[in-house]
Amino acid sequence: MGRPPCYDEMGVKKGPWTPEEDKKLVEYIQRHGHGSWRNLPKNAGLNRCGKSCRLRWTNYLRPDVKRGKFSEDEEQIIIHLHSILGNKWSTISRRLPGRTDNEIKNYWNTHLKKKLLLMGVDPVTHAPRTDLDLLALLPVLLAAATGLGNLGSSRNHVRGLQSDPVHLVRLGVLQTLIQAMTSSPSNAAMNPLGSASLGFAQLNQQLVGLAPDLSAVAANPSGSSFQTGTKTESCSGIAVPVAFSSCAVPASPSTHPPISIPQESAPMDSPASIPFEDWHGLSLGESNADDMICWKDIIDQICWTGQS
């Protein structure tokens, strides 16, 4: 079964663990504790290096390791903590009992990263994406919206969206994107839409009309009313996910705010924490029909009013 065991130059076994090896390791640790990992393999009769034993125990054999799918709550905690801590997987894992740093790291790389990308959030900076990847996402969004056919948009419906924080945030993202496309010379140069950016400038104007609160932010990205570093933003009294409210100036990967790590002891509902219920509604990838209708309505509305 499976691949054959491989050995390093010292004759120490590498690769997947067998049930026999697992049994030896578990029995030894239950009886003696792990003590020095370096000496453990010899004492336990394992032909492995101590590092490998430690990894196997902490990531797989430890009795308190919780296995199986991550819950919504866990996802939200991971996203939130990652927005504060960056790739400090072990620190994040301490806030999630039963989850290992390795498991969280894998889950982030395989699931959550993509999820955030689809939400228009840079998974590194947790800021709205204004790069070309996001530009590539726009046609997907538009296509998804148009794919639903004519659903009879109404101005009232669109106006109603203005009172919905989730949609306001979405408008903000779209607006930020469009501003990036129309205002930045470098982006304009790279803009695959070419002269269409003129039309996007108009689109932006329409968005300003649809989401006046956000337009104020967009006009002042460095944001006196939006404290970009402190994550205590609100949008007309509405709690806004920090990634969006920090508007338009994504930090570089190395610019995660320096964390004084007693953050660990910071309560989850501290000012830095985000009401993550709001995030669910932001996912473009999992949008339900209603979401699509709203977006189509918005886009229809923009197109119609833009033409008139």
Place this chain on the structure above:
DNA sequence: AATGTAGTCAACCGCTGGCGG
């Protein structure tokens, strides 16, 4: 049914920082 491709995740590798001599 066979093959190709993408996704998942256990395990490894190399680096870093803490600690003791």
Place this chain on the structure above:
DNA sequence: TCCGCCAGCGGTTGACTACAT
């Protein structure tokens, strides 16, 4: 202060699996 040892951490790899063609 320097040096070596060690545990822990984060990035990466690659075997395995599921799904698509």
